[in-house]
Amino acid sequence: MQRVRLGGTDVEVSEVCLGTMTYANQTGREDAFAQMDRALDAGITFLDCAEMYPVNPVRPETVGDSERMIGAWLKAHGTRNRVEIATKVSGPNPAVRGGAGFDGASIATRVAESLERLGVETIDLYQLHVPMRPHYHFRRTWTFAPSSDRDATLRHMDEVMAALAAEVQAGRIRAVGLSNETAWGTARWIDAAARHGLTLASIQNEYSLLCRLYDTDLAELGANEGVTLLAYSPLAAGLLTGKYASGTPQPSRAANDIATGGAGDLGGRRTPRADEAVAAYHEVAQRHGLDPVRMALAFTRQRPFPVIPIIGATTDAQLAHLLDGLDLRLSAEVLDAVAEAHKAHPQPF
Numbered sequence: 001m002q003r004v005r006l007g008g009t010d011v012e013v014s015e016v017c018l019g020t021m022t023y024a025n026q027t028g029r030e031d032a033f034a035q036m037d038r039a040l041d042a043g044i045t046f047l048d049c050a051e052m053y054p055v056n057p058v059r060p061e062t063v064g065d066s067e068r069m070i071g072a073w074l075k076a077h078g079t080r081n082r083v084e085i086a087t088k089v090s091g092p093n094p095a096v097r098g099g100a101g102f103d104g105a106s107i108a109t110r111v112a113e114s115l116e117r118l119g120v121e122t123i124d125l126y127q128l129h130v131p132m133r134p135h136y137h138f139r140r141t142w143t144f145a146p147s148s149d150r151d152a153t154l155r156h157m158d159e160v161m162a163a164l165a166a167e168v169q170a171g172r173i174r175a176v177g178l179s180n181e182t183a184w185g186t187a188r189w190i191d192a193a194a195r196h197g198l199t200l201a202s203i204q205n206e207y208s209l210l211c212r213l214y215d216t217d218l219a220e221l222g223a224n225e226g227v228t229l230l231a232y233s234p235l236a237a238g239l240l241t242g243k244y245a246s247g248t249p250q251p252s253r254a255a256n257d258i259a260t261g262g263a264g265d266l267g268g269r270r271t272p273r274a275d276e277a278v279a280a281y282h283e284v285a286q287r288h289g290l291d292p293v294r295m296a297l298a299f300t301r302q303r304p305f306p307v308i309p310i311i312g313a314t315t316d317a318q319l320a321h322l323l324d325g326l327d328l329r330l331s332a333e334v335l336d337a338v339a340e341a342h343k344a345h346p347q348p349f
Contacts, residue, residue: 001043004308006201008226009175011124013046013084016326017230019312020047024065025054026256026314029072034316036073040082042323048204048230048310050088050129051096051114056253057260058095064117071119084124087114088179091130101132104159111167126164127177127204132156137180137206139268139349141213157192165196177202177230183217190225200227204310207231209240209281209296209338210274210348219305228306237266239278240296244270251314269349277345284337294325299338302330
């Protein structure tokens, strides 16, 4: 497992990240500990979390439990000096502090709370989970209406970045990143970071064979400004495994969503067009003798911009399958076939 730097910072991490958003919900303590052990043995030292986790659903009574799970593992195994920890401050999610989100005045408190739950003195990457303004993520592209209150947005960014710079100066965080951001927003955050002596390290946005909003303006920005994409849901919440082709299996993320009163549509990803796209990519994999899950991850890792996929699994067995295929490199022929499938099935959700 190679080591890479996050953007232009001095924070060095593994080239694959382990996501922990199901820990303390779908993934219990035994499986969570086994996953982190297995990932570390494979050379994955980069763990991603968030104050709102676990998800599916996000509930006020479970906010912070995934961070606590990581903290328990660190304490039990004495592994803090072997891993890099990323977490996020929540945006306006109603289940987290009533949707208050974050601003410059609250950053120090939110950092302190995450540090306590994790049981650490320093967070390696601290990310802003969702913008405090309209955005197009989570299937909001169809109704996106951007804010035009530029002055208020820029004041917010400057105040938040000043607070983050103070946390870096105090040694409580090492680097700063974004999540679910836009090209314009990322450019302005870069400006704000520079004014306060910081370098923006990363942007954690959804990216997979089925979700390629990042491929144009954001890709150019990331490549030229040294911002690393942390690609979440590289398997499109499980769609690309093919397990939903004939219904809703038990256990699964969709089944858990239905059991807790949700629609079971994987956050709007599960559509007839997505089913057609998944079938097309599975045909490419079959034609070339590849495992479709491993093909999907290899595709993300071979993009022409700085990128680290965030892999996640409900069970340790699922994680083992992902890890066994991390050495795969796709040939030009396979990449051409993937490109043709993408042209036929662009942005299916």
